[in-house]
Amino acid sequence: MATRAKRARLSSGRPAPGPPAHALGPSRRPPCAAASPPRAPSSQAARAAGGGEQEPDPVAGFLSWCGRVGLELSPKVAVSRQGTVAGYGMVARESVQPGELLFAVPRAALLSPHTCSIGGLLERERDVLQSQSGWVPLLMALLHELQAPASPWSPYFALWPELGRLEHPMFWPEEERRRLLQGTGVPEAVDKDLVNIRGEYYAIVLPFMEAHPDLFGPSVRSLELYRQLVALVMAYSFQEPLEEEEEEKEPNSPLMDYLRMVATRSIPKGHEIFNTYGQMANWQLIHMYGFVEPYPDNTDDTADIQMVTVREAALQGVKEEAERLLLFERWDFLCKMEMVGEEGAFVIGREEVLTEEELTTTLKVLCMPAEEFRAFKNWDVWGKNEREENSLTITSIPKLKASWRQLLRDSVLLTLQTYTTDLKTDQDILSNKEAYAKLSWREQQALQVRYGQKMILHQLLALTS
Numbered sequence: 001m002a003t004r005a006k007r008a009r010l011s012s013g014r015p016a017p018g019p020p021a022h023a024l025g026p027s028r029r030p031p032c033a034a035a036s037p038p039r040a041p042s043s044q045a046a047r048a049a050g051g052g053e054q055e056p057d058p059v060a061g062f063l064s065w066c067g068r069v070g071l072e073l074s075p076k077v078a079v080s081r082q083g084t085v086a087g088y089g090m091v092a093r094e095s096v097q098p099g100e101l102l103f104a105v106p107r108a109a110l111l112s113p114h115t116c117s118i119g120g121l122l123e124r125e126r127d128v129l130q131s132q133s134g135w136v137p138l139l140m141a142l143l144h145e146l147q148a149p150a151s152p153w154s155p156y157f158a159l160w161p162e163l164g165r166l167e168h169p170m171f172w173p174e175e176e177r178r179r180l181l182q183g184t185g186v187p188e189a190v191d192k193d194l195v196n197i198r199g200e201y202y203a204i205v206l207p208f209m210e211a212h213p214d215l216f217g218p219s220v221r222s223l224e225l226y227r228q229l230v231a232l233v234m235a236y237s238f239q240e241p242l243e244e245e246e247e248e249k250e251p252n253s254p255l256m257d258y259l260r261m262v263a264t265r266s267i268p269k270g271h272e273i274f275n276t277y278g279q280m281a282n283w284q285l286i287h288m289y290g291f292v293e294p295y296p297d298n299t300d301d302t303a304d305i306q307m308v309t310v311r312e313a314a315l316q317g318v319k320e321e322a323e324r325l326l327l328f329e330r331w332d333f334l335c336k337m338e339m340v341g342e343e344g345a346f347v348i349g350r351e352e353v354l355t356e357e358e359l360t361t362t363l364k365v366l367c368m369p370a371e372e373f374r375a376f377k378n379w380d381v382w383g384k385n386e387r388e389e390n391s392l393t394i395t396s397i398p399k400l401k402a403s404w405r406q407l408l409r410d411s412v413l414l415t416l417q418t419y420t421t422d423l424k425t426d427q428d429i430l431s432n433k434e435a436y437a438k439l440s441w442r443e444q445q446a447l448q449v450r451y452g453q454k455m456i457l458h459q460l461l462a463l464t465s
Contacts, residue, residue, distance in 0.1 A: 058158035059088070065155035069109035074102050077273060079159075086291075088159045089272050096267040105259045111145065111153050112257070113137035118144050118215055128208065131200050135233055140208065142229050143220045163228040167290035170194060170227065172442060180446035183419035184283050184453060185304055185345070194227075201226045234288045282449045292448045295430070295455070302354065303456035304345035305415050307362070311340075313410035314366045326373075330365050333377055337361065348456055349394075356392040359408075367403040397463040409464035412457050423454045 059079055066073055073079075076094050083091045090102070108115065113122045122129065122137045129136045145151040169177050170190045178187050201223050209216035238257030267273055277285065281302040282292040292298070311331055318324045334340045339361045346362075347354040368376065397405070416422075426447055429435050436444065 058155070061155040062159055069152070070106045071109055072101070072104040074100065076100070077102055083270065084272050087161055092267045092269055092271050092273060094269045096263045096273075098263055098265050100263045102261045102263060102273065103259065104261070110257060111141065111156070113141050116141035116145055117148065117151075121212070121215070125208070129204060131204055132196065133200065135230065135237075136200065136204055138233060138237065139205065139226065139229050142232075143205075143209070143226070144215055147217055147220050160232065163225070163232070166228060166231050167442070167445075168231045168234070168288070169286060169290075170231065176442065179420065180443060181286075181449065183415075184446075184449050186283050186287050186449070189283075189287050193230075197227055197230055198223065231290075235290075282452050286445055286449055292445050294448050295452050298452065299350065301452040301456070302347050302349045303415075303453040303460075304347055305411050305457075307340040307344040307346060307358075308342060309414050310346070310362060310366070310407065310411045313407055313414055316410060326370060327366070330373060333373075334362055334365055339365075348460065350456060350459075351394055353392050353394065360392045363400070363404040363407055367401065367407055394459075394463070397460070400464075405464040409461060412460045412464070416454065416457055419450060419454065421450065423451075423458055426451045426454065 059081075062079065063073075065071075074096075076092060076096050077090050078093050079088060080091050081088055083089075096102070113119060116122070118141065122140060126137065129140065145153050146157065151157070169181060169186050170193055172180075177190060181187050205226060206221060209221050238259070261275070263273075277289065279300040280288075281300060282298050283302075283304075285298075286292050293301075295301075311327070314327055315324065318327055331340065339358045344358075345355075346359045353359055365373065365376070392400075397408070400408070429439070429447060430451060436447075439447065
């Protein structure tokens, strides 16, 4: 996510698609991609959906297509599988300076609901295709173009990763996902995704395909294929930027959008060129893109403390029924203020508290004396308050009131109990290269997610002791 908005974790829906990924293959943030397994050429995906045979040389076919559609590719870069960390990528033929154009894609060459061969139908039926995700029109375009033998985007599909080998946790067996990622928040996010995807498919997508059998053959009427394409949209799609006055409106549906990619820093000859996903924690990277950055490379990593966990920690010290009722009254007040939610989380980074207002207010309300809370409940008084105590930072945690520190510490301890392993167990494996190498790729990725979160949580323990 380009911005890790504090309100983003108060909702229970799927995270919004990340920043743009280039059209030549999955974006990567070095050195994280070094952990990704190699991908096989993926025109197999198009064949599985009823498309044509694989090109002898997918790169040559793709470059020929670029010339035909007017895609401008700098002579200083090359599309290749050689010198890349995972499948097809872009490599510098010679040194590139900041500001130099790497490639530009004309709008007419972009795969979107507007440019695909059934664009007119998708526009006429847009009301039928509305969904919570907003992705259905693009996914319908993909489903149609994948099966079309003469699709203009066939050379582009040939560079896709093989659909059957996508490493998003939604494709892991449920037992493995829960065993490796319990406590990280990923299993819960995947569960919601799978429910939403299944509902969207059977309520909207399948009926639409059945209503147009001449456009969608039996080969693409598959929930599994639809799930795979959702994962591809997560990693490859772009969203039209909203005008400033439209920021409060619903986001535009994603599409393979216009690109003019320029270098942001010097790129030496022979180096692979990467696009960034933005400021994303490892749990978000593995959930949405299927890979992580090894510790400590992801400086944007975060750990979550579920908001209900703080409530649970506060209840631990309650002995009388009157106290319990008062605590729930405080919680309801925080809910009305939109500071907490049953499915929300407080987000802690390595060097900052991303939800500082929510966490500060919650600690304050749950820890204040009963008399003070009664007075504090006056919304008008609160609304005029300067909230001078809301400047909660990592370095200021040791200076918090003792009751606040204790509640935060108890919340961290409860959070650590949700993982299946402790910090020392993970640390021992990471420090032993031989033991780490014996892990499967998924086990390695999950270990990096867990370890990064636990390090942040243990830092909080030290600061609240």
